[in-house]
Amino acid sequence: xxxxxxxxxxxxxxxxxxxxxxxxxxxxxxxxxxxxxxxxxxxxxxxxxxxxxxxxxxxxxxxxxxxxxxxxxxxxxxxxxxxxxxxxxxxxxxxxxxxxxxxxxxxxxxxxxxxxxxxxxxxxxxxxxxxxxxxxxxxxxxxxxxxxxxxxxxxxxxxxxxxxxxxxxxxxxxxxxxxxxxxxxxxxxxxxxxxxxxxxxxxxxxxxxxxxxxxxxxxxxxxxxxxxxxxxxxxxxxxxxxxxxxxxxxxxxxxxxxxxxxxxxxxxxxxxxxxxxxxxxxxxxxxxxxxxxxxxxxxxxxxxxxxxxxxxxxxxxxxxxxxxxxxxxxxxxxxxxxxxxxxxxxxxxxxxxxxxxxxxxxxxxxxxxxxxxxxxxxxxxxxxxxxxxxxxxxxxxxxxxxxxxxxxxxxxxxxxxxxxxxxxxxxxxxxxxxxxxxxxxxxxxxxxxxxxxxxxxxxxxxxxxxxxxxxxxxxxxxxxxxxxxxxxxxxxxxxxxxxxxxxxxxxxxxxxxxxxxxxxxxxxxxxxxxxxxxxxxxxxxxxxxxxxxxxxxxxxxxxxxxxxxxxxxxxxxxxxxxxxxxxxxxxxxxxxxxxxxxxxxxxxxxxxxxxxxxxxxxxxxxxx
Amino acid sequence: xxxxxxxxxxxxxxxxxxxxxxxxxxxxxxxxxxxxxxxxxxxxxxxxxxxxxxxxxxxxxxxxxxxxxxxxxxxxxxxxxxxxxxxxxxxxxxxxxxxxxxxxxxxxxxxxxxxxxxxxxxxxxxxxxxxxxxxxxxxxxxxxxxxxxxxxxxxxxxxxxxxxxxxxxxxxxxxxxxxxxxxxxxxxxxxxxxxxxxxxxxxxxxxxx
Numbered sequence: 001x002x003x004x005x006x007x008x009x010x011x012x013x014x015x016x017x018x019x020x021x022x023x024x025x026x027x028x029x030x031x032x033x034x035x036x037x038x039x040x041x042x043x044x045x046x047x048x049x050x051x052x053x054x055x056x057x058x059x060x061x062x063x064x065x066x067x068x069x070x071x072x073x074x075x076x077x078x079x080x081x082x083x084x085x086x087x088x089x090x091x092x093x094x095x096x097x098x099x100x101x102x103x104x105x106x107x108x109x110x111x112x113x114x115x116x117x118x119x120x121x122x123x124x125x126x127x128x129x130x131x132x133x134x135x136x137x138x139x140x141x142x143x144x145x146x147x148x149x150x151x152x153x154x155x156x157x158x159x160x161x162x163x164x165x166x167x168x169x170x171x172x173x174x175x176x177x178x179x180x181x182x183x184x185x186x187x188x189x190x191x192x193x194x195x196x197x198x199x200x201x202x203x204x205x206x207x208x209x210x211x212x213x214x215x216x217x218x219x220x221x222x223x224x225x226x227x228x229x230x231x232x233x234x235x236x237x238x239x240x241x242x243x244x245x246x247x248x249x250x251x252x253x254x255x256x257x258x259x260x261x262x263x264x265x266x267x268x269x270x271x272x273x274x275x276x277x278x279x280x281x282x283x284x285x286x287x288x289x290x291x292x293x294x295x296x297x298x299x300x301x302x303x304x305x306x307x308x309x310x311x312x313x314x315x316x317x318x319x320x321x322x323x324x325x326x327x328x329x330x331x332x333x334x335x336x337x338x339x340x341x342x343x344x345x346x347x348x349x350x351x352x353x354x355x356x357x358x359x360x361x362x363x364x365x366x367x368x369x370x371x372x373x374x375x376x377x378x379x380x381x382x383x384x385x386x387x388x389x390x391x392x393x394x395x396x397x398x399x400x401x402x403x404x405x406x407x408x409x410x411x412x413x414x415x416x417x418x419x420x421x422x423x424x425x426x427x428x429x430x431x432x433x434x435x436x437x438x439x440x441x442x443x444x445x446x447x448x449x450x451x452x453x454x455x456x457x458x459x460x461x462x463x464x465x466x467x468x469x470x471x472x473x474x475x476x477x478x479x480x481x482x483x484x485x486x487x488x489x490x491x492x493x494x495x496x497x498x499x500x501x502x503x504x505x506x507x508x509x510x511x512x513x514x515x516x517x518x519x520x521x522x523x524x525x526x527x528x529x530x531x532x533x534x535x536x537x538x539x540x541x542x543x544x545x546x547x548x549x550x551x552x553x554x555x556x557x558x559x560x561x562x563x564x565x566x567x568x569x570x571x572x573x574x575x576x577x578x579x580x581x582x583x584x585x586x587x588x589x590x591x592x593x594x595x596x597x598x599x600x601x602x603x604x605x606x607x608x609x610x611x612x613x614x615x616x617x618x619x620x621x622x623x624x
Numbered sequence: 625x626x627x628x629x630x631x632x633x634x635x636x637x638x639x640x641x642x643x644x645x646x647x648x649x650x651x652x653x654x655x656x657x658x659x660x661x662x663x664x665x666x667x668x669x670x671x672x673x674x675x676x677x678x679x680x681x682x683x684x685x686x687x688x689x690x691x692x693x694x695x696x697x698x699x700x701x702x703x704x705x706x707x708x709x710x711x712x713x714x715x716x717x718x719x720x721x722x723x724x725x726x727x728x729x730x731x732x733x734x735x736x737x738x739x740x741x742x743x744x745x746x747x748x749x750x751x752x753x754x755x756x757x758x759x760x761x762x763x764x765x766x767x768x769x770x771x772x773x774x775x776x777x778x779x780x781x782x783x784x785x786x787x788x789x790x791x792x793x794x795x796x797x798x799x800x801x802x803x804x805x806x807x808x809x810x811x812x813x814x815x816x817x818x819x820x821x822x823x824x825x826x827x828x829x830x831x832x833x
Binding site: 103104107166170171173174177178179204205207208209211212213215216219220223224225226227229231232233234235238241242245596599600602604 | 627628645648649652653656657659660661663664667668670671674675678679680758759761762763764765766769787791800
């Protein structure tokens, strides 16, 4: 945090974060909120494993178990993994392309607050007669039959946070296309920026089908329409299609940034240029494209027929090709490199075999005929945890250690980082490896208990013990964060000593305008090139001049808060509560009033003058 | 060029909608937004096609007996013409003529309002004459959701363009508000394109069964 923030009081700092439009601060907000929901989702996972540790357990009831698994999946995907990935995109991508901020700083803040209020709304369901209990996929046939308001919280909460994600995706796309520094051609962009770019395109095209699916379900549950009511001509398979047209690209939305982070780590800590850069870019784009062609492999047992199943099976297996290209490129990046085993690098190394295991079971599941055997068993649970934990969560933990100094100006302790890594790595494989076999032996997923004498006891106990290791790993990480924040040893531009890309040419954390003068980019790994020529920093591409910056604004918070209020009104309108319609109207008035205000009030931003920038040389990064 | 620059007819750039960085961002970002909107409507179209004529029993009116082509033809003409008038408005925007731009925009609004009026009449007609309602069948739900989403977009567009005209009535054009007018007209064209598909897929294909 800049020295400016430290000079301010606590209240002023809070206000600063509530109104900020600075991508670096929004990144911190995403990291904190995403980290919080990660812990919440993690606790839910622990409850699941406690319940399943022994047969015939009554730690939770069957109904509560359904709520816990639903909220675990929904929270981890939408409220933990996505925002944590967004945190790194916000923190790093604009720096990597040499930009002073994102294209739409206001929209960036709005995206965060929408996600945040959507997530809070969803989790408040615990305190209002029950959380959603129809699974994270919320299949209509289950969701329509769900009593209480759980599913309504799901529908409205995800709708609100989904809008936030969508506008975030548009923002990143425009930023990358329009705001690259001089010389930063597409084929010189770091891989993390490339994966942000492709991910954002996926978000843009994948989220609207979810929006429509949620709207249809909302109409059915709240306004008596009949999309999913079979007696009235409705069809629940429509939900499956819409959900998975979103849901499958969502997997790539999560894992492509993970690939991006690992690509940076492999190159940095092998101290070697990424092997096969252009084929990496090609593979990223191809995975993004194919990601839209495979959604029905989640529906092999729905009964779409052999032709549809065959097409989607082949398309699914085809994704193995670009993914394989990536794996080999990472291996060959390390080949002949001078590998340094830092905490992020350990995650990267562990990621390769873990993710390949998930990929192999993915190809197994893609065989439509065999899928009838695996479907809805623990084999599927093992598969997607191998790709999502082994890919995405490893990348998030690696990215946390890697970019922590760039975001906060101090390093996380490497020894503690390695302890976190080993605890998490062992715990992860202990929990999920055995689940492949549980699935093959016939244990169904989403069932709250099992009987003794079926051969499931030992395996489930091992699986639950693994969760203990992962929990300990998270506790060590939290301790690490607190301890290093208290010590607060400040670090320079390139604390790892091996930075290759533009973000490492800036102070840690960078000044709020990022680049005093936009840098001239002369090739891939721009900063590394300059270092190799013995230069200390980037060559500027422009003379020192006034810098145009956006104004802070409280409106993003207000717009999102209005929808949060309106959602309560909409939800309780189903119970014919007298106050529900006024609450709905007040919420919408808050939102649209704030949007109207934003529209009619000119916001030209402000200029930092040249003279102030020159003064800044004396007290680095202190001005805000 | 900066958004705050005071400009004259002579210094007004050829493409005022993308002559500053902010404007370029807005221009591109809005195109991406329309890309997302396209997928949104594609999903609604798919839902409609899956649920077309899906009714609980034989007493319900089906698409071919329901739709009134002359009425929708008039509505189509109104909306298509409003797209043309918005092009004229943008022509005058590019020529730094705020007065004429506003005139054509107001004409666009009137045509859009006419379209919306016809749509509301059409909906009430279906409800009262045929008991084809939002809750009467899956077909009804899908029809009113698809066409209603479009109608909602038209209504939002009317409010948006009205706000723009009122807000900028006194100060004329500059590089700060020119991109705003431009993306509003893009949005209006998009609404028009969606309607062309609704007219084809819902009404024309509805008539042939």
